[in-house]
Amino acid sequence: MSVIEGELRDQLRKWVDSGYDDKFLLPQLKAGVAKLWLYHHKEIENGRDELNALIVKSVEVQGYVWNVRSICNSCFERYRLENMDVCTDCLVTYCYRCIGGIKMAANGKCYCGGEFY
Ligand SMILES: [Zn+2]
Numbered sequence: 001m002s003v004i005e006g007e008l009r010d011q012l013r014k015w016v017d018s019g020y021d022d023k024f025l026l027p028q029l030k031a032g033v034a035k036l037w038l039y040h041h042k043e044i045e046n047g048r049d050e051l052n053a054l055i056v057k058s059v060e061v062q063g064y065v066w067n068v069r070s071i072c073n074s075c076f077e078r079y080r081l082e083n084m085d086v087c088t089d090c091l092v093t094y095c096y097r098c099i100g101g102i103k104m105a106a107n108g109k110c111y112c113g114g115e116f117y
Pocket residue numbers: 072073074075076077094095096097098099
């Protein structure tokens with residue numbers, strides 16, 4: 001199981017056990033990237049609807065993240081997240097100019113092993 005999948009399943013368990021308390025929802029950036037991750041991993045069928053429910057509710061409560069600005073970890077310029085790639089695991093952000101070099105250096109993945117979306 002990937003790191004992000006384990007993390008989402010843990011969080012889902014806490015959320016359900018708490019009676020769907022908002023304090024166990026995903027943080028804003030994690031929720032945004034988790035949504036893309038789940039969409040691209042159709043092979044995940046076990047508990048998919050429940051994982052999706054956690055993500056959808058998190059996005060609803062925390063707000064849409066992609067128009068928020070973040071700093072590129074390579075050139076240190078600020079960009080809107082919709083123009084950046086975010087790692088599923090460590091949440092590092094790179095701008096559209098820098099991501100190519102990072103991906104090439106790490107087989108399309110983040111140095112931590114996470115996936116970029
Ligand atoms: Zn950059």
